[in-house]
Amino acid sequence: MGLIAISGQPGCRFEEVARITAQRLGFELVTAARLAGLVEKEFASVVAVPDKAYLDLVASIVARLATSHHLVLCSDGLELLSKQLPGMLRVHIVAPDSVRVGNVMLDERLERPAARQSIRDREEHQRTERKQRFALSGLPAHLFDLILNAEQLDSERLADLIVNAANLSGLIERGFLSAAAEAQLQFRSRLRLSKHGIVPPDKVALPRRLFAHPSEQIFANLLDFYRIPWDYEPRSFPIQWDREGKVSEAFTPDFYLPEFDLYVELTTMKQSLVTKKNRKVKLLKELYPHVNIQVFYQKDFENLIFKYGLAERTVQV
Amino acid sequence: MSPDLPAGVDRVLFTQEQIEHRIGELAIQISERYKDKNLKLIGVLKGSIFFLAELARQIRVPVKMDFLAISSFSNKSTAPGLVRIAKDLDDSIEGEDVLLIEDIVDTGFTLRYLLQTLSSRGPNSLAVCTFLDRTSRRIVQVPVEYRCFEIPDHFVIGFGLDYNQLYRNLNYVAVLKPDRVG
Numbered sequence: 001m002g003l004i005a006i007s008g009q010p011g012c013r014f015e016e017v018a019r020i021t022a023q024r025l026g027f028e029l030v031t032a033a034r035l036a037g038l039v040e041k042e043f044a045s046v047v048a049v050p051d052k053a054y055l056d057l058v059a060s061i062v063a064r065l066a067t068s069h070h071l072v073l074c075s076d077g078l079e080l081l082s083k084q085l086p087g088m089l090r091v092h093i094v095a096p097d098s099v100r101v102g103n104v105m106l107d108e109r110l111e112r113p114a115a116r117q118s119i120r121d122r123e124e125h126q127r128t129e130r131k132q133r134f135a136l137s138g139l140p141a142h143l144f145d146l147i148l149n150a151e152q153l154d155s156e157r158l159a160d161l162i163v164n165a166a167n168l169s170g171l172i173e174r175g176f177l178s179a180a181a182e183a184q185l186q187f188r189s190r191l192r193l194s195k196h197g198i199v200p201p202d203k204v205a206l207p208r209r210l211f212a213h214p215s216e217q218i219f220a221n222l223l224d225f226y227r228i229p230w231d232y233e234p235r236s237f238p239i240q241w242d243r244e245g246k247v248s249e250a251f252t253p254d255f256y257l258p259e260f261d262l263y264v265e266l267t268t269m270k271q272s273l274v275t276k277k278n279r280k281v282k283l284l285k286e287l288y289p290h291v292n293i294q295v296f297y298q299k300d301f302e303n304l305i306f307k308y309g310l311a312e313r314t315v316q317v
Numbered sequence: 318m319s320p321d322l323p324a325g326v327d328r329v330l331f332t333q334e335q336i337e338h339r340i341g342e343l344a345i346q347i348s349e350r351y352k353d354k355n356l357k358l359i360g361v362l363k364g365s366i367f368f369l370a371e372l373a374r375q376i377r378v379p380v381k382m383d384f385l386a387i388s389s390f391s392n393k394s395t396a397p398g399l400v401r402i403a404k405d406l407d408d409s410i411e412g413e414d415v416l417l418i419e420d421i422v423d424t425g426f427t428l429r430y431l432l433q434t435l436s437s438r439g440p441n442s443l444a445v446c447t448f449l450d451r452t453s454r455r456i457v458q459v460p461v462e463y464r465c466f467e468i469p470d471h472f473v474i475g476f477g478l479d480y481n482q483l484y485r486n487l488n489y490v491a492v493l494k495p496d497r498v499g
Contacts, residue, residue, distance in 0.1 A: 106437055228426065228457075294456055
């Protein structure tokens with residue numbers, strides 16, 4: 001079972017390390033946001049997940065996913081899942097204050113005092129959450145297999161170390177979590193969750209980021225390269241309604257770049273379909289004037305995108 | 318097509334005379350703005366070298382020069398890696414008035430990264446001067462104080478800009494033949 005839990009101090013770019021590690025190993029990345037989405041989707045009937053039930057609930061979801069995916073988990077405290085899922089690689093990333101403040105200044109465009117305060121706030125939030133969810137007041141080193149210092153190593157080098165550790169420990173060779181092991185784990189989790197009145201779902205689906213077109217994958221890679229956060233098709237905008245007021249047509253832009261509050265639509269299709277899409281974009285702009293959208297038509301972006309996949313060369317970006 | 322144009326070149330977009338004239342106009346503006354400053358031109362390798370050299374020749378205030386290079390995106394591997402400084406500046410820019418010289422600004426991705434990196438090094442001021450600006454492809458809004466030419470959405474070569482590392486030495490800017498693109 002390929003299962004790696006990566007956490008870290010705020011500001012040391014552990015999320016970036018997790019993403020690169022997942023890319024290099026071909027694992028599925030489950031971030032805190034993605035995990036929260038799964039919890040919300042699968043346990044929508046549960047008004048609020050009790051803190052004490054959180055780890056069992058996550059264990060139940062991760063065990064389901066681990067039967068068909070190798071995973072990199074990037075969320076605080078998930079190293080504790082090793083009790084239920086032994087054999088996982090647990091990694092924690094640290095860095096001196098000066099490095100973390102510098103990272104936050106760069107990544108979030110903050111002045112030094114604001115960056116320092118942002119880190120303090122997140123540390124406090126992390127401490128509170130660990131105490132409430134996992135009954136941990138500190139961060140004992142023995143909970144981790146690897147503790148890495150990001151002071152002199154950048155995210156790519158840190159990911160290299162984790163990939164090496166994963167290969168040395170034979171994570172992938174062990175295959176996915178067996179059905180029998182999963183059933184046993186689910187039985188124990190269900191028992192504990194039942195005390196909180198929570199019934200885990202029978203099936204958990206991890207929505208994979210399957211891109212509709214290869215150029216979208218390339219564009220996602222390009223955004224990753226430049227450390228630009230993105231979401232793929234995060235929102236559909238209704239653009240037409242029938243007489244009864246039901247949505248009859250919606251438009252889902254390909255990418256959303258939260259840092260710039262910008263949607264990006266890539267249009268690499270036939271000219272005959274471009275007219276249809278133009279109409280949708282026009283309606284979107286009329287109905288949602290506050291929404292920023294940039295459309296890349298095939299002509300616009302064939303230089304920008306397609307060359308990446310066709311020629312290894314410096315490109316004009 | 319002119320018989321004088323090399324293979325692969327579709328047409329000339331800006332002639333050498335047009336380029337030199339326009340750079341001269343920019344040099345006057347820059348000389349005025351930086352007349353009492355410590356101007357340092359920072360060129361982004363390799364595309365900006367011709368532009369930087371011509372601009373520096375026409376600027377009428379003393380200038381320092383330095384260069385940096387960043388890693389290039391390649392989609393050949395499944396993991397694209399991360400942008401990083403491939404060749405750093407030789408000297409500190411703390412307290413200096415930096416004018417970042419780019420060959421072309423397109424999506425703004427590269428420039429955003431460079432501005433983030435350089436602004437953290439304590440320059441007195443940081444501004445951008447680009448040879449070409451292709452605003453139609455802009456995704457990231459980045460401040461561009463000086464631009465020589467705004468260009469349409471064609472793949473352009475010459476005066477430092479390349480295709481597969483070729484054509485940088487053309488003393489004009491040209492459009493690459495469409496059949497060479499992609």
